Amino acid sequence: MDSMTDHEDSSRGAPAAGEDQLAPILLDMDTGVDDALAIGLLMAYAPERLVAVIATYGNVTQSVAQRNTRDVLDLLGGGSIPVFDGCRCPSWADGFVADRACAHFHGDNGLADLHVQDYMPAPARHDGAPSVRGGGAVYDFSASDIDFTVAGTMNAGALGADTRHRTAKTPVSSWTDEPAATQSAEPEYLKSMTPPIISVGGYLPKLPDLSSAPLRGRNLLSTLTEEYGPVEMAVRPADTAGVRAIIEAVRRWGKNLTVVCTGPLTDVAAAMIEAPDIIPDLRLVIMGGALTQQGNCFDTVSETNILQDPEAADLVCRSLADITMVGLDVTHRCLLGRETAEHWANSGVVGRFFTDLSYFMITANEESDPMFASGAPMHDPLAVAAAIDPSLIRVFDVALRVDTATGNREGVRGRTIGDGSRLNDPSAPRCHVALDVDVPRFLDMLDRGIPALSQRLA
Numbered sequence: 171m172d173s174m175t176d177h178e179d180s181s182r183g184a185p186a187a188g189e190d191q192l193a194p195i196l197l198d199m200d201t202g203v204d205d206a207l208a209i210g211l212l213m214a215y216a217p218e219r220l221v222a223v224i225a226t227y228g229n230v231t232q233s234v235a236q237r238n239t240r241d242v243l244d245l246l247g248g249g250s251i252p253v254f255d256g257c258r259c260p261s262w263a264d265g266f267v268a269d270r271a272c273a274h275f276h277g278d279n280g281l282a283d284l285h286v287q288d289y290m291p292a293p294a295r296h297d298g299a300p301s302v303r304g305g306g307a308v309y310d311f312s313a314s315d316i317d318f319t320v321a322g323t324m325n326a327g328a329l330g331a332d333t334r335h336r337t338a339k340t341p342v343s344s345w346t347d348e349p350a351a352t353q354s355a356e357p358e359y360l361k362s363m364t365p366p367i368i369s370v371g372g373y374l375p376k377l378p379d380l381s382s383a384p385l386r387g388r389n390l391l392s393t394l395t396e397e398y399g400p401v402e403m404a405v406r407p408a409d410t411a412g413v414r415a416i417i418e419a420v421r422r423w424g425k426n427l428t429v430v431c432t433g434p435l436t437d438v439a440a441a442m443i444e445a446p447d448i449i450p451d452l453r454l455v456i457m458g459g460a461l462t463q464q465g466n467c468f469d470t471v472s473e474t475n476i477l478q479d480p481e482a483a484d485l486v487c488r489s490l491a492d493i494t495m496v497g498l499d500v501t502h503r504c505l506l507g508r509e510t511a512e513h514w515a516n517s518g519v520v521g522r523f524f525t526d527l528s529y530f531m532i533t534a535n536e537e538s539d540p541m542f543a544s545g546a547p548m549h550d551p552l553a554v555a556a557a558i559d560p561s562l563i564r565v566f567d568v569a570l571r572v573d574t575a576t577g578n579r580e581g582v583r584g585r586t587i588g589d590g591s592r593l594n595d596p597s598a599p600r601c602h603v604a605l606d607v608d609v610p611r612f613l614d615m616l617d618r619g620i621p622a623l624s625q626r627l628a
Contacts, residue, residue, distance in 0.1 A: 193426050194221045195557055196419050198256060198412065199550065200228025200433030200475075201238040202276035203531045207620075208432060208550035209239070210524055213246045214619035216558055220248070221419065224412035226256030227266045228433040228478055230280035231402045233258075234268075235433075238279070241286035245520060247627055256412035257436040258402045260369050260479035262355055265403040267394060269371030275534045282530030289523040354469075354583050357575055368394055368401060372467070372477040372584070407440035416441040420448040425492065428557045432457040432550035434475050439482035442489060452491040457553035458483070459497035459586035461568075461603050466498060469576075472584030473498055476572060480584045484572035487586070493601045495570070496553040497586065500563060500607040504552050505545030508532055510617050517621030518628040524620050548616065555612055556604065562612055565602040569593050 195212065197220065199205040212220055223243070225236035232255060239253045259266035277283035355374050360367060368375055368391070375394055394401050407413050416437060419427055431438060435456065442449055458475035465472040476483045487493065511528035514521040528546065535542035556563050571589035573581030581587065592598035 192219060193428065194419070194423055195219045195554075196222055196224070196416065196427060196429045197554075198224040198226060198416070198429060198431040198433065198437050199235070199239070200226050200230065200232075201235040201242065202229030202272070202280045203282055203527055204546075204548065204550040205229070205235075205432050206238065206242045206281060206527060207524060207548070207616075208554040209242050209248075210246060210520075210623060211551050211616060211619055212554050212558065213248060214623035215615070217248065219558075220251055222252045222254060222415055224254045224256040224415060224437055226412065226433050226437055227258055227260075227402065228268075228475065229272045229276045230268050231258070231266060231400060232256060233402060234280055238281050238286075241281075245286050245289055245523065246623065252415075254411040254415045256410055256433075257404070257407050257440060259404045260355075260372070260434060260436055261407075261439065261482050262357075262360060262367070262479065263369040263404070264366035265368045265391070265401050267368060267370055267375075267398045267401045269373070269398070272371060274538070275531065277530060282527050284523070284526055284530075286523070289519050354576060356583065366390065366403070369478070370394075370398055372474070372479075407436070408444045410437070410440075412437050413440045413444060417445040417448055420452050421445075424451040425453050428453050428455060430455045430457075430553055430557045432475070432553055434478035435482045435486045436479045439479070439485045442485065442491075449489050449491050452489075454486070454491050455494045455496060455553055455557045456486075457496050457501070457550050459495045459570075459572075459603070460499060461495075461497060461566075461586060461588075462499045462605060463502065464498075465584070467584065469582055469584070471582040473586065476586055477584030480572050480574045483584075483586075484574055487570040487572055487601055488589070488599070490599050493570075494556065494560075494563075494565065495586070495601050495603045496556050496563065497604065498547075498549075500604045501547045501549040501552050502541070503607055503609055504548040504612055505542065506532065506548055506613070506616065507545035510545075510613070514620050514624065517624035519624070520627050521621050521624035524624075548612070551616060552607065552612060555615055559615075562608050562615075563604040564606040566605045567600040567602055569595070569598045570601040570603065 195216070197209070197212070199208070209223070223239050225239045226232055227235065229235070230238065236253055236255055243249065243251050243253065355369065355372065375398065391401050416429060419429070429438065429452065431454065435458070438454065456475075458473050460473045464470045467474055467477050506528055508529070511525050511532065515525040531546040535546040569589045569592035570586060573583055573585040573587065575581070576583045
């Protein structure tokens with residue numbers, strides 16, 4: 171068999187494109203700008219397949235991601251689709267705060283500093299109806315023993331004011347490639363630290379001089395809040411509704427379900443640890459990683475979602491789950507330009523929302539790297555598109571690992587690379603890594619889908 175194959179030929183047990191149009195999809199995302207666009211793409215083409223969304227940390231804190239997800243779904247007629255709380259921080263930390271680079275690309279509120287309510291064509295629906303405006307989830311979790319009516323919006327442990335920006339603002343042009351936090355979360359270094367350990371976008375915080383008096387506990391959290399913004403502290407992963415939702419959904423639908431992760435893999439790893447029986451039946455599409463080109467983190471090797479929690483990503487990639495990695499190898503080829511986004515505004519208020527959202531993203535990417543002078547990479551939308559239509563991508567099957575430490579023959583923390591210890595083992599699990607994509611067909615799918623959704627909701 172060729173090393174590069176069409177995705178539907180190499181996926182273990184995955185239905186081919188068009189084979190089962192009602193196969194359920196469960197999203198797990200750190201809802202920022204491109205996550206919102208990914209939701210829009212799914213609601214445009216297959217709203218009946220979206221059974222739930224899990225909101226996790228990453229681009230923003232978990233509680234902000236949950237609010238953003240709910241707002242976007244309400245705007246798109248998905249008021250009855252449940253949104254569950256995911257993990258609040260990576261597996262190696264006790265808490266999380268978003269870094270400043272994320273604010274450059276996603277805005278302080280994660281949605282380009284737009285206020286979604288300004289785009290609402292009608293009052294949002296919260297009546298729990300089984301169908302939603304413009305088509306919606308036909309599946310529900312009502313037969314489950316788990317109480318999925320609780321969205322888990324408790325904010326205990328979050329420090330700092332809840333700021334909600336109601337006006338759009340231009341990205342700060344003075345942003346530079348200087349991390350707000352400079353110390354990588356190396357395992358050996360973590361062992362020497364006194365809890366709580368806080369992740370700042372996958373890094374350890376750059377704190378003021380602590381020589382006079384060490385900062386611990388709440389004093390440390392207060393200092394971080396002043397420096398970086400609200401800090402959200404961990405709860406036990408098994409206690410989050412999102413981790414339980416993954417377990418219950420896989421047990422219910424098996425390989426007919428596709429879990430699409432566009433943020434860190436902490437939720438999925440937690441579900442695997444809590445319920446190992448789901449692993450052989452778990453079909454997963456992840457946006458993350460890079461195999462053939464440089465990363466988009468400050469080390470230029472790692473990809474952001476993977477670097478947030480390399481330990482979780484490594485556990486997932488080495489598992490027996492059916493995993494498709496949609497990484498920078500293909501997303502950097504799918505660029506959304508201003509001309510495409512501009513004409514969405516003529517399709518209605520929802521189209522204007524996505525135009526405004528995209529302009530922010532396009533400007534931020536233009537400022538960050540010359541390679542994005544013609545448009546912004548469609549990271550999360552491509553992962554969702556590949557879940558809807560696997561024939562969009564061609565994949566290379568490889569025994570994949572994630573480096574969890576840097577140097578000393580360990581690699582680079584967060585790097586996704588072939589696992590030399592398993593490459594020649596024919597029985598070792600293989601990840602399907604996307605290395606080629608039908609760019610024109612994907613961009614046409616995006617270009618047609620957003621205005622069609624907007625017109626349907628007008």
